[in-house]
Amino acid sequence: MGSPEEDTLRSSDSAQSPSSASATTVNPNGFDEKDLVRSQQQQQLKQQRQHPLAAIPKRKPVAGAGGSGAPVVTSTAVAHDASLEEAGIAHAAATSKMTSRWSQWSSGGFNLGSRSGLGKYSRKIESKLPFAHDRRKRRFFLIGVGAGIVILIALIIGLAVGLIVGKKGTASNLPLPTNHGGPYTGDLTYYNPALGSCGITSTDSDNICAVSHLVFDVASRGSDPNQNPLCGMKLRLRRDGRSVDVTVVDRCVGCKATDIDVSPGVFAKLANIDQGRVLVQWAWLEDAPVAIPA
Structure with a gap:
């Protein structure tokens, strides 16, 4: 027991001790509360200064059946990888086949x-x-x-x-036959043929001719000139060592009995086209149905 003053001082110290203990809280690591607040504020500032996407949490791998934490490979992914591998193998095989075929052809196989x-x-x-x-x-x-x-x-x-x-x-150099009628001598002229009396359409380059109306009408056996036996018959023209075989397709109104009217192509083979009218010898190549005075 002490004096009354000592007891009063002791009681005042015991009353102040709880407030002082609550005012200063010591961290188990040796830091006080102010240091912890300051460190937390610094961490927040660092996070704010980082890239905005850095705060997004990363996806964690799905744990396997055994709980090992390894990512799970699904059957769909395995099937997809297998199909890609098969497609690659098929493409390589097709390419190899085409290459081998090309090498066979290029090498002469x-x-x-x-x-x-x-x-x-x-x-x-x-x-x-x-x-x-x-x-x-x-x-x-x-x-x-x-x-x-x-x-x-x-x-x-x-x-x-x-x-x-x-x-x-071109013209030939063939003799005139004498066993079918002829040879005859007459004027050779040319005209531009079209549809003839025999019902045949001809051009300027065709080897055709028109015989005199005197011969054509005598050989006629009816009112249809297309049925005249002279139509389609052949005769040979000869002049200055050149000869041309022609076919009867028409009737010449202005010709004498032994005159022959031919296409421009035939005339050019036997004479100069500018002459227009020359003498010519001709004879039938087959038996004629009419007799023509020489």
Whole structure:
């Protein structure tokens, strides 16, 4: 027990101790409350200064069945990857097949494939070709054969065209027959043919002629001139060592009995077209139904 003054001082100290303890709270780590508030404010400032998207929480991987935290691969994703792999394999196979076929053709091969049924025949033919073991020489050989065939076809076509043009476009030098009537001598003139009395339409380049109306009318056997037996008959014209065979298709009103009127193309083969009228010899190439005085 002390004096009354000491007891009063002791009681005042015990009354102040709870307020002082509550005013200052010590953090277990050694920091007071003010330091904690200050650190929290600094953290908030740092977060505000970061990129706006940085605050978005990242997606966490879905935990597996075992709870290991590894991402789960679904069956849809596996099927999609498998289909992509199969498509890639199919594309590679198709590309390889096309490349092999192109290499066969470019190297001069004739492999038509076993499925077509022609593969064995192509191999037999290929084995019998010259240079069977040298594709380069064989290719040049086949190119040469093809070029030769093309040249031969061109020569045949040219020869045929030449024969046709030569027969139609130039004069010959053939004698006049004497066993069908003739030879006769008369004037040779030309006209522009169209639809003739025989019902045949002709052009200026055709080897045709019109005989005198005196001959045409005598041979007529009815009122239809198309049925005249002279229509379609052939005769040969000859002048200065040149001859042309023509077909009767018309009737010449202004011609004498032995005169012949022809197309401009026929006249140009026997004389100068500017002459207009020249003498000519002619004879029938087949038996005539009428007799013409020489």
